[in-house]
Amino acid sequence: MLEGAPFAGVPFRFMDSISEKLSCMAVGIAGLGGLGSNVAIALARAGVGRLIIADFDKVEQSNLNRQQYFTDQVGKSKVDCTIENLRRINPQVEVVGHRVKLDSGNIPEIFAEADVIAECFDTVGAKQIIVETVLSKMTQPIVSVSGLAGYGKSNEILTRRVSGRLVLVGDGRSGIDTCEILTAARVGIAAMHQANAVLEILIDELTTKTQSKEEEI
Amino acid sequence: MNVLRINGKETSFDENKMPGTIADLLSILGVDSATVVAELDGRIIERANFAATTLHDGQNIELVRFVPGG
Numbered sequence: 001m002l003e004g005a006p007f008a009g010v011p012f013r014f015m016d017s018i019s020e021k022l023s024c025m026a027v028g029i030a031g032l033g034g035l036g037s038n039v040a041i042a043l044a045r046a047g048v049g050r051l052i053i054a055d056f057d058k059v060e061q062s063n064l065n066r067q068q069y070f071t072d073q074v075g076k077s078k079v080d081c082t083i084e085n086l087r088r089i090n091p092q093v094e095v096v097g098h099r100v101k102l103d104s105g106n107i108p109e110i111f112a113e114a115d116v117i118a119e120c121f122d123t124v125g126a127k128q129i130i131v132e133t134v135l136s137k138m139t140q141p142i143v144s145v146s147g148l149a150g151y152g153k154s155n156e157i158l159t160r161r162v163s164g165r166l167v168l169v170g171d172g173r174s175g176i177d178t179c180e181i182l183t184a185a186r187v188g189i190a191a192m193h194q195a196n197a198v199l200e201i202l203i204d205e206l207t208t209k210t211q212s213k214e215e216e217i
Numbered sequence: 218m219n220v221l222r223i224n225g226k227e228t229s230f231d232e233n234k235m236p237g238t239i240a241d242l243l244s245i246l247g248v249d250s251a252t253v254v255a256e257l258d259g260r261i262i263e264r265a266n267f268a269a270t271t272l273h274d275g276q277n278i279e280l281v282r283f284v285p286g287g
Binding site for chain 2: 031033034035036120121122123124125127128131132135136144145146147148149162163164166168170172173174175176177178179182187
């Protein structure tokens, strides 16, 4: 029972035209830490067809307080571990992994086929580079995060549209430099805001565009 | 008096105190340019061009400032 397709035989209400559309779409996930490892799982569960994931790092013991990895994965590549975990959740998702350090030179090529890009880095410099690169050299929307450290203050984490192709999640001020700790709870809230914003763009904006293209034909 | 709309909020500057460039504005605001993405009237301005991009009365500028953590 339920071999292969995870939803086979399950009266799954989401298996409708929305999931059919999502199954044809691709999302780029830049960084697989507290944000990326959670965003990848949410999007795989939602049935996004292809995830293009990139990270150069390995899982460390200190990551386990907030990132979606397991004790037996410490020391392994985050890309490999994410692929392994996603396969256990939804084997129908195609996952393309890049074990590289992203920079302004390789970002356009690696995420060329993504419909939306999720910025899931931890350092300010890397966040700045990918948002600037996507907005100046590419055409896709990007969902970025700034301000998720600490605990509590759940309702201060917001999703806002800064401009046409830039959506920003976070409280805009709680960095690890000022808040000391990162918690699975608050990082998780930001990650789910981010995944939810990606889904909203895919479903409300991009599928409408695809539909109108089809109508033109 | 010159006005810039910064992150949706109108900010007035005396004629002689209007920041000449994006780099000047960030310096007045005390913000490190390495932490910022800037859009001027809806157009992305790359960080390398902050010092060369002049500001004019009535322009709309969005400054997205990043803090670490992820």
